[in-house]
Amino acid sequence: MRLIIAGGGTGGHLFPGIAVAEEFLSRSPENEVLFVGTERGIEARLLPKLGYKLELISASGMKGMGTVKKLMSAGRLLYGYSQSRKILKEFRPDMVLGVGGYASAPILLAAKGMGIRRFIHEQNAFPGLTNKVLSRIVDGIFISMEEAAAFFPKGITQMTGNPIRKEILWGFQEQREREAGDAFRILVFGGSAGAQRINSAMLEALPFLESVKHKLRITHQTGDKDVARVREGYQGQGVQAQVLSFIDNMSAAYGAADLVICRAGATTIAEVTACGKGCVFIPYPYAADDHQRKNAESLVHKGAARMVLEEDLSGERLAAEISDLMEHPEKVAELEKNARFLAQLDAAQAIVAAMTGKG
Numbered sequence: 001m002r003l004i005i006a007g008g009g010t011g012g013h014l015f016p017g018i019a020v021a022e023e024f025l026s027r028s029p030e031n032e033v034l035f036v037g038t039e040r041g042i043e044a045r046l047l048p049k050l051g052y053k054l055e056l057i058s059a060s061g062m063k064g065m066g067t068v069k070k071l072m073s074a075g076r077l078l079y080g081y082s083q084s085r086k087i088l089k090e091f092r093p094d095m096v097l098g099v100g101g102y103a104s105a106p107i108l109l110a111a112k113g114m115g116i117r118r119f120i121h122e123q124n125a126f127p128g129l130t131n132k133v134l135s136r137i138v139d140g141i142f143i144s145m146e147e148a149a150a151f152f153p154k155g156i157t158q159m160t161g162n163p164i165r166k167e168i169l170w171g172f173q174e175q176r177e178r179e180a181g182d183a184f185r186i187l188v189f190g191g192s193a194g195a196q197r198i199n200s201a202m203l204e205a206l207p208f209l210e211s212v213k214h215k216l217r218i219t220h221q222t223g224d225k226d227v228a229r230v231r232e233g234y235q236g237q238g239v240q241a242q243v244l245s246f247i248d249n250m251s252a253a254y255g256a257a258d259l260v261i262c263r264a265g266a267t268t269i270a271e272v273t274a275c276g277k278g279c280v281f282i283p284y285p286y287a288a289d290d291h292q293r294k295n296a297e298s299l300v301h302k303g304a305a306r307m308v309l310e311e312d313l314s315g316e317r318l319a320a321e322i323s324d325l326m327e328h329p330e331k332v333a334e335l336e337k338n339a340r341f342l343a344q345l346d347a348a349q350a351i352v353a354a355m356t357g358k359g
Contacts, residue, residue: 001028001356002093004111006036007104008043012265016123016144016347017099019163021052023348027358034091036084037103057083057103080106088114095355097121098134105130112137119355123162123266125294127151142351144266145298160351161344162270168251169274169345182215184326187257189221189247190282195263197310198282199226202261203233204315205322212326213239219257221247251275258332259325261318264296264307272305273343278335279305280321282313304338 003024008014014037021033035054037043047054058080084107088096095117098104104120111118118138122131125147132151135141141152144162190198199222209216218241222230227245234241247253254260254275262268264281272279281299283292299305308317325332344350352358 001030001095002032002034002091003355004034004036004088004091004093004096004107005099006096006107007099007101008035008037009041009101009103010265011042012123012267013100014041014043014046015165015267016121016163016270017097018047018050018052019165019348020097020099020121020351022166023163023352024356027352027356034087034093036087036107037101041101041103055083055087057087057106077106081110084110085114088116095119097351097355098131098138099123100128100131102130105134108134108137117355119351121160121163121351122148122152123270124148124291125298126289126291128288128291140354142354144270144347145295147294147298158350158354160354161347162266163348163351164270164274164345168254168271183217184212184215185217185219185256185258186261186322187219187253187259187277188261190223190263195223195282195284196226197313198261198263199223199230201282201313201315201318203230203237205319206233206237206239206315208316208319209239209322212323213237215326216240218242219247219253220244259322261322264292266295269295269299270344270347273299273339274345276336276340276343278325278332278339280318280325281305281307282310283307285310299339299342302338302342304335304342306335 005017005021024033025031035043035047035052036057039056058076088110093116096107096111098108098120108118119140120131120134120138121142123144125145127148135152141157142160143149143157149157188202216239220230220241220243222243222245224245227243231243254277257277260272260277260279264283281296283296296307300307306321
């Protein structure tokens with residue numbers, strides 16, 4: 001069988017697609033996968049390194065644009081539609097899965113016109129505009145969070161969870177033992193490019209953690225631009241920290257952590273629940289439709305995480321959250337238990353089974 005996975009732009013869209021590709025390819029040596037994305041997305045940089053076939057098309061969004069830019073975007077969509085028809089004719093897929101992002105629209109619209117089976121996966125609690133529009137022309141919809149069901153037709157919507165890459169699942173199960181003693185290990189990251197506001201808040205929190213700084217062991221992914229400043233900040237406060245621009249082995253980082261401080265993208269939420277980690281989410285306030293806050297709230301309401309909105313974020317507030325969880329390990333254990341309960345480790349299998357009709 002042949003599958004096209006369309007979309008990307010960010011890791012939050014792309015990584016679930018990679019997890020589905022892994023599962024689909026593992027089922028038969030005759031199966032083939034082709035990714036379709038745009039040259040501006042993370043897929044253009046990452047997929048060739050992973051050995052996946054990738055075709056690039058023209059596509060961009062329209063939301064929030066002026067009239068001229070909307071017309072230009074419409075032109076790119078029409079060109080992308082033409083490119084998509086050519087790709088579909090050459091690859092001849094049995095099905096197309098849209099994972100969100102601009103590139104999913106032209107290919108799914110073209111697949112509709114050519115009678116090819118179509119599916120979408122929505123990672124967030126509040127669906128993006130592209131998936132809400134595409135939901136009218138697809139054969140099946142897969143969602144990661146229960147809250148998203150209200151936006152889609154009931155008969156074709158299935159709760160699967162968010163697919164997780166094998167490197168996260170397998171690596172976490174082989175995690176190294178935590179350090180002995182009473183050290184409290186914190187993993188901090190703001191996505192693959194880092195988050196300057198989170199970086200600053202952690203440094204601002206250190207003076208308020210002076211009495212417990214000897215217990216802290218911090219691993220902090222900062223992004224390229226902030227690594228030197230953050231490293232110097234920890235050194236200046238005498239806090240033991242491993243500061244990296246990018247963490248290659250996220251599975252090991254999750255495994256070693258007692259607490260995770262991070263944004264609330266859908267893929268991050270899927271990974272931390274799979275790893276059963278207690279989190280303090282700091283949602284990115286400028287995400288489309290404020291979907292990161294809605295993602296975080298979904299876990300907070302189930303007792304599986306804590307949340308600090310960026311508008312309320314300060315060093316003192318963040319230090320208070322850290323101190324409370326350090327002093328009350330039973331609260332961390334409760335967050336971990338509830339997070340683990342929400343994990344859906346078979347999401348990729350469920351999606352592939354639904355698309356292929358093979359359990």
